Amino acid sequence: MATQASRAAGRLMLSPAVVLLLLWMIVPLGMTIYFSFLRYNLLIPGGETFAGFENYSYFFTDPNFWPALTNTLLLVGGVLLITTVGGILLALLLDQPMWGQGIVRILVIAPFFVMPTVSALVWKNMFMNPVNGLFGWLANVFGVPPFDFLSQAPLFSIILIVAWQWLPFATLILLTALQSLDSEQIEAAEMDGAGPFSRFFYIMLPHLARAATVVILIQTIFLLSVFAEILVTTNGGPGNASTNLTYLVYSQSLLQYDVGLGSAGGIVAVILANIVAIFLMRMIGKNLET
């Protein structure tokens, strides 16, 4: 169907998107790489000098760097673990016949539509606050001392908040996948004497693998750059206990005005994301063959 003319038209239609995305990628990224080799502080205009790898060595020896890297991976890993396992369990539950299934589904997916700043504020103040929060009240009811979530276990608390936001997404996608499972296959397995556990591990889990890939892929992209939840709840603290790479770079560049150091950090974040991306793209390459 593709004639010479339609091919030219196709290229013409495609080019704005390609050119814009290319510009969006190359211009800022090139500038970040360039800045990362400069001694460049926003408060000293015109004072930029070439610095070589100085910014990188500062960034890597910054006492906040390794904690930030660990926190980033813990945050991504923790949320992925909770949402994937929780999502599979919830999907299995919601797939059962019950009364009011539609409403249950609506309630479960709601957190996905709440903006991060709102959910962070609500959790921080109305639940995790040891004095006025509901968890503090619950602790008192049960006669245990209230737990100050955000100062005693800041990263864990942020993982909880972010997991609450993403659990619906995982559930929704896994549930959709589960509903497409052929019920005859299950019934046949049942007749052959397969118990609920072997049905789950040999039939349902393999069937869910594709959907789980999508969940992990999309969530990782978003979770690597969690920002608002940290800014609103802990400001990365106490100390650096809840600082991830995104937040570290933000604080170096826009709070301390050190463009050079911040840029070096940004490039490190890009490289880390690319390492993760290579694995992910392999996964979608395999699983999303269109």
Added chain:
Amino acid sequence: MARATTPQRKAVVTVIAWLIALIIFFPILWTILTSFKSEADAIAIPPKFFNFDWTLVNYETVQSRSNYFRHFWNSVVISLGSTLLALIIAIPAAWSMAFVPGRWTKDILMWMLSTKMLPAVGVLIPIYLLFRDWGLLDTRMGLIIVLTMINLPIVIWMLFTYFKEIPGEILEASRMDGASLGKEIIYVLTPMAVPGIASTLLLNIILAWNEAFWTLNLTAANSAPLSAFIASYSSPEGLFYAKLSAASTMAIAPILILGWFSQKQLVRGLTFGAVK
């Protein structure tokens, strides 16, 4: 996957599912309830669930204290603006990739998706400095541009998967029947493409409305949409639970309603055609 079940089993499942669903939904419910309380009732111990005097005063205060609707309007303009702009760029691109595929189409598509993996923080400083020099800092236009670009890869990918499902034979058949190109577009293509465009539109509005990294870093008082404005409630001295709840309820309500009504289309779009 509905199978035969006993009433007892169904009752047990119903109770467990409702319990879990209510726990998951509770923070939202609590926010909505608190928004109708007086500040005293909002921090009362033991907490008041329904036994308080309902009031709308928080909604009034939120607007009169901070010009809330300005930020609401910013959110509307920015999320709709960036969504429409993204669609204008993406529809022809996805269309040509789906119907006039070339040797590189698949690679271009993968490359586009990979730009989504570029962490925002890696390009934050240049965008910030360029916008400062161009006078785009703290403007709605600046945010529209950024949000368009960050969502463009997903929009193109989603539209591509939808367009690809439109079978080429239908077009050829209608052409054989003597339909003109105009008729073909209006009567054959559009009806098949519109559902895909609609769900892409919905998802993009939701993503843009809730986006927080760029809105927090590129805007200040003037053009801040709700996702950034709400963060100003985090300062300890300014914290009033009932007012925070009123502001939050208004910020999440439109998207919550939009999301609930369109969940089926959203799942289809989000899974990139990977889950049937």
